[in-house]
Amino acid sequence: MSRPVFVFRPEPGLSVTLETARALGLDAHGCPLFAVEPAEWGAPTADDYDGLLVGSSNVFRHGGINLDRLVKLPVYAVGEATAEGAREKGFIVSRTGRGGLQALLDEAKLDGRRLLRLAGEAHVELDPPEGTRIDTRVVYRTVPLDIPEDMAAALGKGGIVLLHSGEAAVRLREECERLGIDRSAITVAALGPRIAGMAGDGWQSVHTSSHPRDAELLALVEQLCQTGAG
Numbered sequence: 001m002s003r004p005v006f007v008f009r010p011e012p013g014l015s016v017t018l019e020t021a022r023a024l025g026l027d028a029h030g031c032p033l034f035a036v037e038p039a040e041w042g043a044p045t046a047d048d049y050d051g052l053l054v055g056s057s058n059v060f061r062h063g064g065i066n067l068d069r070l071v072k073l074p075v076y077a078v079g080e081a082t083a084e085g086a087r088e089k090g091f092i093v094s095r096t097g098r099g100g101l102q103a104l105l106d107e108a109k110l111d112g113r114r115l116l117r118l119a120g121e122a123h124v125e126l127d128p129p130e131g132t133r134i135d136t137r138v139v140y141r142t143v144p145l146d147i148p149e150d151m152a153a154a155l156g157k158g159g160i161v162l163l164h165s166g167e168a169a170v171r172l173r174e175e176c177e178r179l180g181i182d183r184s185a186i187t188v189a190a191l192g193p194r195i196a197g198m199a200g201d202g203w204q205s206v207h208t209s210s211h212p213r214d215a216e217l218l219a220l221v222e223q224l225c226q227t228g229a230g
Contacts, residue, residue: 003187003225004159006151008033008168010142013081017162017214024222031151033171034142038062039121041137043069051076051094051110053117053134055101055124057085062140063118070116076104079212098212100194102126122167124194142167147175158185158204160221164214165191169199189221 007017007030014030021028036058043066052070054060055078060067067089074094077083083096097104105128112131117123121141128134147155155161156179163169169190176183183202190196192212199206207224209217 006161009164049116050113053115057082059118060085060089156181160187163190166198
């Protein structure tokens with residue numbers, strides 16, 4: 001397993017992924033490509049909605065005291081990490097998705113529901129089922145960060161990059177362009193097809209995890225290291 005592995009995600013996920021990757025014997029390095037900070041927002045009346053639609057655990061990490069006004073609403077969470085963040089704040093999770101918010105909407109049979117979406121400033125537009133109303137409140141934003149010089153130098157020699165979000169994919173592409181890093185020596189392992197698509201082209205190869213969970217993404221990277229796939 002000689003190829004270096006690079007993880008680009010904000011804390012606390014970064015440390016968790018790095019620790020797990022190193023436990024698997026991977027030569028893992030990483031840094032955040034953006035910082036997450038709370039945004040000012042006002043919570044509407046909970047009685048006006050049938051549930052919360054949430055696409056990131058950052059909502060519960062940075063949503064603040066306004067979340068308390070919505071705690072009686074069931075949560076439709078994009079994935080298990082988001083669902084766990086909801087439970088830690090006292091919410092009841094009605095459904096946990098496995099393939100993005102749009103897939104969750106399509107599968108959960110939420111026709112006619114009134115949903116409040118809590119999201120980041122940069123969020124994907126959704127196509128709700130007929131009769132479903134979605135109102136959105138932005139509760140956090142991301143601030144882009146530069147790749148440190150030592151990390152950029154290591155990345156320029158090639159390796160495997162883990163991408164956990166579309167924002168990270170776009171930011172990494174921007175940083176490679178700014179720093180003049182040759183993407184043709186870098187293999188991308190993405191948490192899902194949408195993230196892989198947002199990474200763009202020019203990479204050595206692009207692979208997608210079988211399920212949108214960190215464990216499956218790391219298993220994919222471990223396989224790529226063992227096979228030397230490029």
